[in-house]
Structures are given as structure tokens and as C-alpha cells.
Amino acid sequence: MASTTQTKSNSGVEKHADINWDELGFDLVPADYMYVTKCGKEENFTNGNIIPYANIAISPFAGILNYGQGLLESLKAYRRDDGRVLLFRPEQNAQRMQIGAERLCMPSPSIEHFVEAVKQTVLANKHWVPPPGKGSLYVRPLLIGSGPVLSLVTAPEISFLIHACPVGNYHKGPINLLVEDKTHRATPGGTGDIKTITNYSPVYKAIAQAKARGFSDVLFLDAVTKKYIEEVSSCNIFIVKGNVISTPAICGTILPGITRKSIIEIALGFGYQVEERVIPLKDLFDVDEVFCTGTAVVVSPVASITYGDKRVEYKTGAETVSKKLYDMLTGIQTGRIEDKMGWTVEID
């Protein structure tokens, strides 16, 4: 448990965790409390408990450890200028977890249960929600096969956990992507469209190799033809040409990102034409801007994309479409811009 110091907010005397908020990056600083509940594989979840953050005890034969039966979610809690705390579209994470659970043969919490559990977790860790402008509290719900199994079947016990960690920016500055044409993140008939834990460690090596060459991350191509762009290791991608903003269509291999969905709605509101379509790799070489979206990266401008010996650079900075979208999205998320969409949820 980290120590805490007292700070004052509009909602009264409140403790603020004792860390240097100005240096907050994307390193792990677990918040003090977590949420836990469990149920049998044929049962429905009932309300769980907020408990002090600690290691969990799990069978060596647990489905999650032996067969990867797990889903993750990611969302953030933001502190408004007046000290109150907002969640951004948590019911969307709840819905995505339900779809993933159906695919991985697990029961899942109801949307109301999920949202209430996230609220309780954030409330218990409210002193870990960074001051305005310093970052956010990253919230990580997990749905895992925690019971022991030997055969390839759903674990007899499923656990729904939520833990949290304060974070700053994922990338420092614009990002430089490398097109990865050997490793694939997803395949039709696979799990690219659900947020399963099994989508991540298989791309570690590609990311590590790209980082060793000075790139920020990799951009994956489709596994069948290697001709179309799909997504970056943990975020969706958009391209901008004139008034048209395009992103790969959700058709089985693309994660239906909540930031992706929100940015599409914001862009349409601004009057841009938005296309969800199959995007050939070659389209990257003739666009004005490229940016990535995701809970961790928010809206991150892409400075360059390299494919083989070809490198293309894109516009970044103040006068860009991505900056305009970023400002609106984060304005809504932090309560500085009126939320006409009804996306934010106050936790107290």
C-alpha cells in the first residue's frame, strides 16, 4: 500500500496518494483496492467485494494459467477541475466483455453489475485518480477461468476482478510505426475482435524487435493477403485525407475499440466524412495524417510509417485533425467540454 497525504477537493477533505503526479508515466503503481467476485461456470455473478490490493490465490491447474481463458478490459477515470471523478462509457466495456465471454464460453457480469463494480473500484481508489491534467486512473477489469481444469473445457469457477493504476501518457510524443508483415495479430475465425488476453503476448516479439530498431510500435497486416492494414498492437488506426477519415472496418479481426467508436462519432459531428472500410497498405502512402486510438494511447498522432525501405511522414502538431479530435475527446472525458453525448458517468 502506498502512503497518502491529505489534499483538499471540492467534495471535502480527501486524501491524495503521495506520488509525484508531474512524472506520471505508464509504469505500474497498483492502487490500494481491488474488486473481486466469483461464480461457477453455469452460474450468474453476484455482487463482489472491494478488498485491499494483494496477490490472488489461484490453482496451478486454473484455466487462465493453462489454457488462456481470460478477457481484459481497459477504461479510465478522470478528475474534473472541480475534483469530481468521471468514467467514460463504462457500459461499452461491459458489453464488450459480454461478447468476449460468450466467445470464450464463460458467464459474464451484467452491464449494470460491471458498471457498478467499476464505480466501486474507482471510489475506493479515488485518491489515486490524478489531479486534472496530470493523467487518469487506468482501470483493468478481468474475467478469468480461475478454477482448475485438465481437459479443454471452461474452468469450473470464473473470477471477475478489477484492479487499477494511475497513468500518464502511453507514448511520449508522436509515434513512429513499423509495418509488420511476418507476425499477424489476428486471423478471420480467430479472436481479433474480442478483448482476450490471448491477443497480446503473441505480439510481444514483434513489438520488441521494432522497438530495438527505434520504432514506437508495429502496424499489423491482415493474415490472409498481407495487403490490408489492421491495427497496431494495442490500438486502432485511422488515416486522414482531406475531409475523409478512414479506419479498418470491424469484420472479425479488428478490435471494436471504444475510443475508435467515440472518435468516429466526434468526427461525424465535426462534419468529416468517415469511412469504415478495408484499407490497402498502399493507401498509407498518400494521406495527410495517421493517428491511433485506444484507451491507453487516447488519440496519438503517427509521425511516420516504415514498410521495408520505404518511410512516409505525416503531419502532426497543433493544426491537425487528430489534435482537434483529441481535444474534443479529452475535453468530454475530463468534463471541460459539455458532454452532449451522455458518455460520461460520474462516480459519486
Next chain:
Amino acid sequence: MASTTQTKSNSGVEKHADINWDELGFDLVPADYMYVTKCGKEENFTNGNIIPYANIAISPFAGILNYGQGLLESLKAYRRDDGRVLLFRPEQNAQRMQIGAERLCMPSPSIEHFVEAVKQTVLANKHWVPPPGKGSLYVRPLLIGSGPVLSLVTAPEISFLIHACPVGNYHKGPINLLVEDKTHRATPGGTGDIKTITNYSPVYKAIAQAKARGFSDVLFLDAVTKKYIEEVSSCNIFIVKGNVISTPAICGTILPGITRKSIIEIALGFGYQVEERVIPLKDLFDVDEVFCTGTAVVVSPVASITYGDKRVEYKTGAETVSKKLYDMLTGIQTGRIEDKMGWTVEID
């Protein structure tokens, strides 16, 4: 801990676990002891310890829980008629774990360390190795990212665990397969050729749907063309026509099974022609026999394969190639047939 009763073996007074060995199936009955060791992500493993089987304590942010950073292995210990206990090619599992660890950016135990750790685990659980003819002790080494992470990087701590469970037959009688043409197990550029935990839960739903229709398991097709057979959910597949035995070639999407490899060598020794090749789905409709191989299923004859509304039946029973291969393999594994290959390893 299960209770134990005393039985007599050639090696002196020895306790035998008190279960009904005649009814041993493939259900989970954890053996009494497990092996555990840990190291940092940049370190090498040192020798671990045999400890009583128990839940493990793991961070909610562990790489294995959030990003699926884990490898599994499977091997079996067999009791000879004289009471001594044999392992089958454990160094092959060790090598496969090393290849997988390199792919998932983890350190791995040396081959010597792996084999010694498996021996220690089996020795500690010797009373759980079933009597001759009643089954085997299934041994499950795991290599998992046990340390906490937030970004998509290797966990700071990696754990090497081995736990075990006595088992009988995986399938009761010949198996009936359904060709699955929507879900894919693997893709080129994916992880189909390493034994990662991420290959398993993504196929639960396809297996469950096939079982609900009365099938034993599913046969996957390649993800790119859907024209070629790959493997069953947890075993390799072979087809037999006359003197020719064929199995899909190891080319990125096929797990390099140790039973697969051993059966190829045994078949060559018997004088069969063995082809490792791309196998079109249509080849299934004109063969004499089909069988599956794997640590769990050993050599299991396939009675039928169904694809859409087409069902093909195959020869099973006493006078089959698969029975001849099964008898030789299990004869070597259990010490009833002289091991001219040097495949078996005695544990004491």
C-alpha cells in the same frame, strides 16, 4: 492432499494413492507435490523446490493473467510391470519450451534443468503413477509471466512450475471428428507452432458446439485458404492409405507434437512410407484410416469425419495401422517393449 495406502513394489515398500485406479478417466485429481522456481526476465533459472500442491499467489497485474504470457507442456510418466517409472522423451518437451519461450520473450530453463525438475516432480508423486495398464501420471510444466506489468512487455518475473495428475484414457473408444471451417486454431505468423496457452481457450467454443452435436472433437482447416487440414484441438492428425502414412507438415501452424514425431519414426521403422505434406481436405475422403496423436490422446483411431452433410467412416480396431503403431509406442513407453530408440528415461 489425498490419503494414501501402502502397496508393495519391486523398489521396496511404497505408498500408492488411495483411488480406484480402474475408474481413472481424464478428470482432475491433483497429485500431492509440485515444483516451483522463479527468475527475473533478464536472468537464468536456478534450481527450484518441490513443495506441497497448493494454490499459487500471483499479482492481479501478472503478465499471464492480463496478456496471456504463458507456455504449457504435457508429458506422462508410466509405471513398468516391475514398478519402476519411466518418462518418455522429456528433453523434447524441454526443447519445445525453449523455442516457445524465445517466441514469447521469456527466459526458459535449460534442457537439463527441465528434465531434472520433471524427474523430481514425478519422484515426489511416485505413488500417483498408476499401476501398469491403468493409466499414467500426466505432468504439466508451465512457464508463465508471473510478475506484474501494465505495458505490453515481458513480465519482470517468470515462473517455471510443474504440477501433475494421474489420468486414464482421454477418449473412450474411437473418435468422431467434425471439420470446423469457421473458427481457426492458427494462422501463418501466429503461434500455432508453439505450445502457448493462447492456442487453447480460443477453440473452446468450436469444441463445445461439436460436442453438443455428438462429435468428439473438431478438425481445423488452414486459415488462409480453408482447403487444407491442420490439426484437432489438442492433437495432430495422420491419414493412412495403403502403405503411405501422411500428416500435415510443420510449417508454422502445426504443433510439433512429440507423439507425432515418435509415430513417424516408428512408422518408418515398420517400413511404411511417411509423408509430411500439405494435405487437402478432399484427401480425407479417400483413405483407409485416420488417427490422432498427442500426449493426452496417445494414438487414437478416428471412426468418422463429418464435413457439412458429408460423413466418411474409417477402419478402426485390431487389424489397423494405428493399432500397430499404438502398441509399439505404448510398449516402449511402459517398458514392455525394448526401447531401441533411447526414448525412455528412468526416474530413480
